[in-house]
Amino acid sequence: MALLELRHLTRRFGGIAAVDDVSLGIEAGEFFTLLGPSGCGKTTILRMVAGFDLPDGGAILLDGHSLADIPPEKRPLHTVFQSYALFPHLSVADNVGFPLRMARVPAAEARRRVADMLDTVHLADKADAYPHELSGGQKQRVALARGLVGKPRLLLLDEPLGALDHKLRSAMQSELIALQRNVGITFIFVTHSQPEALALSHRIAVMNAGRIEQLGTPAEIYGHPRNRFVADFIGDINLFDAEIVERAQGTLQFAVAGLGHIVAPTVDSPGRRGVFAIRPEQVHIIAADAPTELPNRFPGTLREFLYVGDVTTYQVELDSGVRIQALLPNAAPARPQLAAGARVAVAWAGDAGLFLHD
Amino acid sequence: MREARTGLWAAALLVYLFLYLPLAVVVVYSFNDSRLNAEWVGFTWRWYRVLLADEGMLHAAVNSILIALGASLVATVLGTMAGLAIHRYHLRVLPILVITPVAMPEILLGVSLLLFFIQVLHLTLGLVSVLIAHITFCVGFVAIVVRARLAGMDESIFEAARDLGATPWQVFRRVTLPLILPAVIAGALMSFTLSIDDFVITFFTAGVGVSTLPLQIYSMIKIAVTPEVNAVSTLLMLLTLAMILLAARFDRTVLRGRG
């Protein structure tokens, strides 16, 4: 049985559904992420699970029991707020000790657990500091320690890394993964950053306008987005309107707007319309006159390229006028030295890319 | 530009002189060894000694202090609750209802309270009616100061406390109260000073039997401004000043909120 189950959860604000018929189950020990653009209802879901907001429809079940009549302080879960919500009048140690005090844990044991927890988040030397004396990353770790110290069944994290700079954010991501594995507490993590979701989660629910568009592992979501929204939201991707024209040699021929015909995999039948999606890293750039056995090959002109350290992304304008993005690792031995304006060709394998319904 | 600024300074100086010169005169003459407030004769503590022997004055002082203590205590509790309620529930009427008595002309408040006590409550005017009247105008002050303190606060800390296992009462006891305490103390001190030097409202609601310091001073100057009046005024001034400074130490909004 799932630890937490949402059944047809719905919340409306003035007629508009902020959360619209969401159903999902989260297993014990899981690192589960709600991912979606701003305003898609992530915080609203967390607030209902924590008990600060009431659903207009549906149910929230913990261990199979409805949470409907249980006030926030009685729910065996804690929240890490985006704003950290540290108590300004309490020291770091007292902030972290707050949930233990509320649970009437004996003072000696509470002190020991607070000290252990501060060790875990590398803040043992800040025990007597006050929140206003801490940096953003330190506050964030105090909030995390405070959420974990009471050993809740479930920890809800609402964009806890949102306010951190890039470097600290990466460091905290690694720490979060390690922490979650060590303490074995189930995490529901909210973010609108897709790299973060992919890096941290066991499973991801991609949300849009209050609904779940796709639920799956990071590899499933990235490799097999279910529709245009998910494909577009997760990572960079080239999208072309397409129609399946005929079945040949086990794969399908597509008529792709602006490209002509291509070969690509799909389970759908001829006549179907949709989107052809291909990741930049699946698109090869080759010399204009180079031979290739790749079945999809289109000549074009290199318009722009963006060197971002580990990789370079290329914008190629095909002769038909369509633009396509390709990405090559800079460490690749055969990376062509190209200048803007160069004549090139793009090519990709017959089993690369996806056909998506709208 | 520079001239404009010099002009401003001069104007400010005049205003302050205008404000504080009369107060300074009162203080100075309270130490003057003469019955008349006419010329400086010499330094004396005499008028303070006279004051201590004046039973009517002592009685009024005790009344004033009792009323100020009672009014500030009750107004602080009610005002704190009002401030919290205004902050929590976004009802337009609530702040208006609480703060109006603060802005209302005192004479209006005095007259309406008088009518209310006599015609509606059939109350005999005395200490109790003065106490109720003082509570009425102090509540708003406390509410304003407490609310200002809450306004700058991150709402999510109260939810965080609930989330971490605190009942609503524990949230108040362990988080809300410690955070608003400076404002609550400042509000209490402000109420005390407002109550102890209130004249107009007290005048209407005191009836004949009781007197407070301001009423006593007024009845004395009807005859003449004696050095004794100067002495008691000086003491009252000192007390008020000390309270305001103390209140401002606890909460900076006090200095902005008054008047």
Ligand SMILES: Nc1ncnc2c1ncn2[C@@H]1O[C@H](COP(=O)(O)OP(=O)(O)OP(=O)(O)O)[C@@H](O)[C@H]1O
């Ligand atoms: N108390 C409220 N009253 C009215 N509308 C609300 C309220 N809370 C949320 N909403 C609306 O519900 C929708 C979802 O809000 P929510 O805060 O859940 O989004 P989110 O996914 O957390 O976004 P973000 O990434 O920006 O935090 C938004 O359109 C928001 O305007």
Ligand SMILES: [Mg+2]
């Ligand atoms: Mg949010």
